[in-house]
Amino acid sequence: MLVIFSIIFFTNAAPQGAAVAKQNKVRQTLAVFQQVEDFTLAQHCPPSFELTEQGVCRLLTQYQFYSSVQNKGLGGTQTNLPPHRDGFTPAQIDLGRFLFFDPALSKDGSISCASCHQPDKGFSDDLDRSIGITGEKIARSAPSLWNVAFVDKFFWDARSTSLEEQALGPLYDPLEMGNNPSQLLETLRTNEYYVAMFKQAFPEEEKIELAQIYTSLTAFQTSLISLNSRYDRYAHGYHKALTEEEIAGLNVFRSFVARCAECHQPPLFTNNEVAVIGAPEPEGRKLDIGAEKTYNAPKLRGGFKVPTLRNIVKSAPYMHSGRYDNLRDAVKFYNDGRGNSIPEGETMLIHWHISEPNLTDDELDLIVTFLGTLTDASLTPRIPTKVPSGLPVVDKKYQQRISENQSSTLVKQSTQLKPNNEKIITHSGE
Numbered sequence: 001m002l003v004i005f006s007i008i009f010f011t012n013a014a015p016q017g018a019a020v021a022k023q024n025k026v027r028q029t030l031a032v033f034q035q036v037e038d039f040t041l042a043q044h045c046p047p048s049f050e051l052t053e054q055g056v057c058r059l060l061t062q063y064q065f066y067s068s069v070q071n072k073g074l075g076g077t078q079t080n081l082p083p084h085r086d087g088f089t090p091a092q093i094d095l096g097r098f099l100f101f102d103p104a105l106s107k108d109g110s111i112s113c114a115s116c117h118q119p120d121k122g123f124s125d126d127l128d129r130s131i132g133i134t135g136e137k138i139a140r141s142a143p144s145l146w147n148v149a150f151v152d153k154f155f156w157d158a159r160s161t162s163l164e165e166q167a168l169g170p171l172y173d174p175l176e177m178g179n180n181p182s183q184l185l186e187t188l189r190t191n192e193y194y195v196a197m198f199k200q201a202f203p204e205e206e207k208i209e210l211a212q213i214y215t216s217l218t219a220f221q222t223s224l225i226s227l228n229s230r231y232d233r234y235a236h237g238y239h240k241a242l243t244e245e246e247i248a249g250l251n252v253f254r255s256f257v258a259r260c261a262e263c264h265q266p267p268l269f270t271n272n273e274v275a276v277i278g279a280p281e282p283e284g285r286k287l288d289i290g291a292e293k294t295y296n297a298p299k300l301r302g303g304f305k306v307p308t309l310r311n312i313v314k315s316a317p318y319m320h321s322g323r324y325d326n327l328r329d330a331v332k333f334y335n336d337g338r339g340n341s342i343p344e345g346e347t348m349l350i351h352w353h354i355s356e357p358n359l360t361d362d363e364l365d366l367i368v369t370f371l372g373t374l375t376d377a378s379l380t381p382r383i384p385t386k387v388p389s390g391l392p393v394v395d396k397k398y399q400q401r402i403s404e405n406q407s408s409t410l411v412k413q414s415t416q417l418k419p420n421n422e423k424i425i426t427h428s429g430e
């Protein structure tokens with residue numbers, strides 16, 4: 001760009017006044033280009049993905065070399081992954097990253113997707129139930145977004161079947177981001193940075209459309225892969241990756257007595273199904289009927305999607321209602337007897353894998369110890385240092401938290417990247 005403009009400028013033989021005016025115009029144009037270039041999107045795939053000849057990113061993991069889940073026994077470690085979403089371009093994934101962290105997507109610019117799905121909290125928040133733009137608590141707890149690429153049902157009650165469709169929920173729910181399609185489009189179409197970024201991510205399209213927003217958010221979320229924990233190293237055959245205690249915990253977890261692995265099936269630690277386990281509501285809240293509504297099926301009353309247990313130590317409180325604020329209590333629930341929390345006068349068809357395991361206190365501790373080995377945030381995408389709207393990245397509260405909490409790793413990362421005007425460094429893998 002510089003070269004072209006310089007040539008135009010220096011070969012121009014117009015009178016002086018006009019030349020100065022022209023020079024100024026060139027400077028202004030250049031300035032716009034340079035600013036836009038701050039938000040130039042990545043051309044490389046995130047780590048763990050390879051760029052195919054078609055120019056899209058394909059996930060590579062060691063699990064793809066194993067055969068299917070069948071015939072591997074309960075909790076078998078070397079099993080293949082279910083089908084997953086990938087096939088997005090690096091620019092689409094990176095555009096989704098900016099959208100995800102930009103509060104401009106909410107009606108009043110106060111919260112972003114990342115407000116409730118924070119990278120250092122397992123892409124969840126630390127609330128029992130999340131809080132949207134109104135300041136009120138919403139109905140349920142924010143689930144982790146790690147490994148959503150492998151899931152085909154979304155929300156606790158499985159009411160959505162694609163990430164694209166799922167995005168409409170938070171964007172337009174009055175209690176969450178409270179936006180509407182026309183305001184959202186208007187916000188993005190009138191932002192010169194976004195116009196250029198969408199053009200880069202969707203070169204064939206004439207202007208920004210809603211579908212491109214949903215596609216980019218989906219593309220970004222499918223890059224949230226967590227399959228490099230110490231557990232995974234153990235699963236791939238490196239026995240020493242886990243301590244003897246952790247292995248003992250794994251063995252309780254996948255035993256026929258505890259049966260956790262029937263539903264929280266390795267390697268994703270979910271079987272992608274809905275199950276009725278009868279986890280309690282918080283004191284004073286009425287029963288959440290969950291998947292009964294989705295499928296119009298009374299036998300699924302109080303049924304919820306089996307959540308992944310990846311990065312579980314980071315995403316407390318637990319269960320759809322955030323009823324348990326620590327992992328030990330969430331695990332102990334299973335030991336308190338089948339249907340122990342069914343409200344009086346309710347009938348629920350508790351899943352047959354929920355048994356009365358009578359685990360000892362030591363065994364419960366071992367399970368909790370084991371769950372700690374499922375932590376891996378090595379592919380956490382980089383949080384942008386600024387977003388195209390110019391609003392506080394993630395949200396105001398988040399920025400306050402990180403500036404107050406100087407010791408957290410997150411703060412270290414963000415201070416390294418200051419000052420704010422510095423050129424954006426795109427994906428962490430570059």
Ligand code: HEC
Pocket residue numbers: 100105111112113114115116117130131132133138140141142143144145148151153154155156157163166167170171175176177217221305
């Ligand atoms: C106000 C907090 C909040 C905001 C903002 C928010 N979410 Fe969520 N998210 C939640 C809650 C709570 C749920 C579970 C709701 C339910 O199951 O009924 C959820 C569920 C999800 C799920 C389903 C995960 C699964 O495994 O079922 C995805 C994906 C998701 N959100 C992505 C996003 C994206 C993308 C955005 C931004 C467009 C966003 N969220 C904004 C709180 C939020």
Ligand code: HEC
Pocket residue numbers: 253258259260261262263264274275276277278279303304305306307308309312315317318319320321327330331334351352353354367
């Ligand atoms: C029948 C299937 C099933 C079995 C067996 C099962 N779970 Fe779950 N698990 C679920 C479902 C469904 C949920 C979500 C329930 C809810 O939110 O109300 C859940 C939630 C959890 C959570 C909270 C996760 C979060 O993100 O909030 C933990 C922890 C957990 N299970 C651990 C275990 C352990 C440990 C065992 C074995 C003792 C076990 N589960 C056995 C289906 C099962």
